[in-house]
Amino acid sequence: MRSYTLIAPAKINLYLEIISDRTDGYHELAMILQSIGLADEINVQSLSNQMIRVNCNHPQVPTDQSNLAYRAAELMATQFPQALAEYGGVEITINKHIPVAAGLAGGSTNAAAVLVGIDLLWNLGLTKSELEELGATLGSDVPFCVAGGTVIATGRGEQLSPLPNLDTIYIVLAKYRSLEVSTAWAYKTYRQEFGSSYLRDTENLAARAAAVHSAPIVKGILNKDIGEIAQKLHNDLERVVLPAYPQVSQLRELFSAQQGVLATMMSGSGPTVFALVESEEQAQAVKLQIRAAVPDEDLELFVTQTVIHGIQVTSSMG
Numbered sequence: 001m002r003s004y005t006l007i008a009p010a011k012i013n014l015y016l017e018i019i020s021d022r023t024d025g026y027h028e029l030a031m032i033l034q035s036i037g038l039a040d041e042i043n044v045q046s047l048s049n050q051m052i053r054v055n056c057n058h059p060q061v062p063t064d065q066s067n068l069a070y071r072a073a074e075l076m077a078t079q080f081p082q083a084l085a086e087y088g089g090v091e092i093t094i095n096k097h098i099p100v101a102a103g104l105a106g107g108s109t110n111a112a113a114v115l116v117g118i119d120l121l122w123n124l125g126l127t128k129s130e131l132e133e134l135g136a137t138l139g140s141d142v143p144f145c146v147a148g149g150t151v152i153a154t155g156r157g158e159q160l161s162p163l164p165n166l167d168t169i170y171i172v173l174a175k176y177r178s179l180e181v182s183t184a185w186a187y188k189t190y191r192q193e194f195g196s197s198y199l200r201d202t203e204n205l206a207a208r209a210a211a212v213h214s215a216p217i218v219k220g221i222l223n224k225d226i227g228e229i230a231q232k233l234h235n236d237l238e239r240v241v242l243p244a245y246p247q248v249s250q251l252r253e254l255f256s257a258q259q260g261v262l263a264t265m266m267s268g269s270g271p272t273v274f275a276l277v278e279s280e281e282q283a284q285a286v287k288l289q290i291r292a293a294v295p296d297e298d299l300e301l302f303v304t305q306t307v308i309h310g311i312q313v314t315s316s317m318g
């Protein structure tokens with residue numbers, strides 16, 4: 001049986017600005033998304049029948065239709081029924097390293113890997129933009145996960161403009177295992193609390209989304225100036241998540257107090273907090289300091305770094 005193994009990187013949000021609500025229930029965003037080295041490993045293997053099966057080593061991750069990777073395979077089967085009949089169904093095995101429900105796009109990157117893997121298994125020859133378009137029907141962050149690197153994302157997060165690759169930046173991530181923040185709750189609460197200040201003029205809306213292309217953080221990225229990038233990190237969702245989750249605020253404060261930390265911010269809808277750190281040695285030292293301050297086993301800590309790729313195939317068989 002043919003199979004492919006793929007690396008599916010997590011992401012952090014270097015910038016997340018909520019521009020407006022939309023009539024479809026989503027929000028118009030201006031984001032800068034960054035792939036990181038922390039990644040899941042996904043194996044896709046052909047089956048002799050036409051079924052979709054999902055296995056995962058993480059107890060919190062469902063293996064039924066509610067798994068985004070399952071839904072990605074279902075989408076491919078619906079879009080390409082002839083290929084399903086010719087090549088058979090798919091068994092998907094997820095080796096989870098990315099914390100679940102963390103604001104790190106774990107499910108989205110798994111779905112992106114399944115799209116790329118099935119394209120290969122079924123010899124479909126889809127282009128990156130075709131895969132991204134399919135991904136957008138699964139979730140707002142899926143197209144970015146296909147593309148990877150450093151990207152400006154607008155619309156509901158699915159419209160991508162690539163930025164030049166950054167030099168490696170070291171990152172420490174902290175997440176309480178038992179803490180989950182619902183993305184839908186975060187956006188809904190933001191809308192309730194701050195919605196009255198939205199710009200609702202649709203013409204200017206497009207202009208505001210476009211304005212992110214000249215935002216100071218983008219200048220920092222173009223100049224490869226880590227100091228400027230660090231200074232301009234931003235996440236509107238912190239306005240609702242930090243007051244509701246004091247543990248997240250506490251992590252942010254702890255990170256800010258560490259030597260070598262250039263800046264700290266919550267990723268996406270949280271609850272993961274990340275810190276940009278000057279060097280790998282300092283990142284390891286920061287991790288140790290945080291561990292000493294919070295000996296609670298519930299707190300997961302990772303040292304990772306920016307990467308310049310999205311989904312990557314690491315091996316194939318058959």
Ligand SMILES: C[C@@](CO)(OP(=O)(O)O)[C@H](O)COP(=O)(O)OP(=O)(O)OC[C@H]1O[C@@H](n2ccc(N)nc2=O)[C@H](O)[C@@H]1O
Nearest residue numbers: 025026027103104105139140141156183184187268269270
């Ligand atoms: C917040 C972000 C930032 O990158 O990431 P996470 O924290 O989830 O990783 C994203 O906007 C999340 O993207 P993703 O997780 O793919 O969201 P989706 O499945 O499309 O949407 C989940 C829910 O979030 C809300 N949502 C999402 C995107 C958007 N632009 N506006 C929204 O209001 C909607 O309520 C939607 O029902």
Ligand SMILES: Nc1ncnc2c1ncn2[C@@H]1O[C@H](COP(=O)(O)OP(=O)(O)O)[C@@H](O)[C@H]1O
Nearest residue numbers: 066067068100101102103104105106107108110
């Ligand atoms: N392949 C998957 N990996 C992780 N979580 C998944 C997956 N498929 C579905 N889920 C569900 O999606 C929810 C959000 O998880 P995840 O994608 O990790 O979070 P986030 O979007 O915050 O990065 C979780 O409650 C989890 O049960």
